[in-house]
């Protein structure tokens with residue numbers, strides 16, 4: 001077997017999806033953990049310090065390059081699979097199977113992924129671009145200057161219902177993408193058996209609901225004025 | 229259960245040949261017994277068509293006892309009709325009530341082109357088997373059943389995978405027209421047994437390569453295949469195929 005078949009065969013392509021998918025899941029753990037610092041109720045001190053660490057330390061910056069590469073690979077491969085899979089049945093059924101035998105969100109990974117992609121474009125423009133490129137206002141913490149990423153968040157979400165709704169919708173798309181994707185990735189990588197299946201499915205469901213919920217609470221809390 | 233007769237409306241896909249565009253034709257069928265099989269009901273309709281001087285409906289079938297995998301009808305939006313773990317030939321008319329309308333379509337997938345009416349060409353499956361779904365040793369006479377001791381769990385899993393009758397319902401049900409349940413079953417039942425292990429790497433790689441060449445889609449793990457499989461082939465076999473393929477891909481010599 002040629003090495004290239006790992007990237008060109010259907011099973012090889014799915015391995016790429018599974019590996020990058022799990023990598024993105026790991027990233028989400030870091031992301032949700034760091035962002036949860038806004039719930040410390042300290043006016044953003046802990047959060048700004050954490051964000052500063054991620055922005056100034058070499059290790060997260062190198063990982064960030066990996067993250068962009070991984071997400072790009074996931075998106076390109078995802079769309080490529082979606083197109084070739086759709087093309088495998090030129091003439092469809094008069095009566096579609098619908099939900100007989102599969103969940104709607106498992107059949108909608110391409111759509112949910114595309115919604116996530118649109119969300120990511122907006123999200124990167126809101127936070128990554130100002131914090132890495134165009135610059136943020138400084139804030140003094142213990143006499144030292146930090147980027148006020150927390151202030152940027154407050155400014156974006158306070159009194160801006162439309163943005164809050166878009167973020168919450170993004171969280172729904174993520175929840176459904178993961179509700180199928182998490183356990184699917186383990187199947188794709190061949191990492192399931194009867195003993196682990198319950199564990200993988202349980203952890204997957206828990207993760208897919210909990211993480212988007214915590215993310216959604218961030219814009220909601222700021223909009224409602226629960227955190228200031 | 230009480231026996232009863234029913235009148236039905238059938239909407240059946242008619243297509244003269246592979247090149248024809250095809251269309252649905254509506255037929256009333258009368259006095260169908262609840263004890264008939266679905267295919268017997270089609271036989272009755274075909275007798276009626278022949279008497280009227282019309283072309284009977286072409287459909288695949290052979291054993292009519294759920295073991296050969298030839299029958300292939302997509303009935304009211306589900307391959308092999310409404311019953312679980314069941315083939316079209318084993319579907320009985322007691323699944324329906326008087327006055328029902330039943331829509332019958334052929335399997336739909338580019339890799340399974342329609343030959344005529346409800347018949348599709350499933351030779352793509354044969355070519356996948358030819359690519360590696362066998363063991364290349366001269367076996368001579370059948371050896372004693374217990375000459376090679378095999379762990380009970382492995383033997384059971386291999387047997388369950390070997391129950392696949394190659395009907396193609398998994399492909400028909402899949403949104404990607406993926407053949408991964410079929411190939412997963414065929415690779416698994418040999419990979420689990422000592423007789424299959426010398427060729428397990430090339431088998432997984434070659435069968436997947438042929439599957440891709442035939443134009444089947446990739447697997448999204450939606451589970452629709454497992455839900456319609458008449459033999460209850462577990463989706464676990466797909467995970468095993470993924471594992472076999474990657475182990476082979478990473479460790480093969482060439």
Ligand code: HEM
Pocket residue numbers: 014017018019020021022024025028074075078079081082109110112113114116117120177178180181182184185186188189446447448449
């Ligand atoms: C944080 C963001 C994301 C995470 C955590 C994530 C995670 C995952 C996971 C775990 C899978 C399952 C892989 C498998 O079945 O082997 C998956 C599948 C998929 N993802 Fe994503 N994903 C994300 C974003 C995206 C985006 C932006 C797209 C854009 C197109 C996308 C498109 C897809 C598609 C199409 C599949 C299904 C592939 C298939 O089974 O045919 N994902 N994703």
Ligand code: SF4
Pocket residue numbers: 391392393394395396397398399409410413453456457458459460461
């Ligand atoms: S796996 Fe099941 S549905 Fe698919 S060909 Fe085999 S018996 Fe038919």
Ligand code: FES
Pocket residue numbers: 288289290291292293294295296297298299315316317318
């Ligand atoms: S005709 Fe043989 S399985 Fe249905």
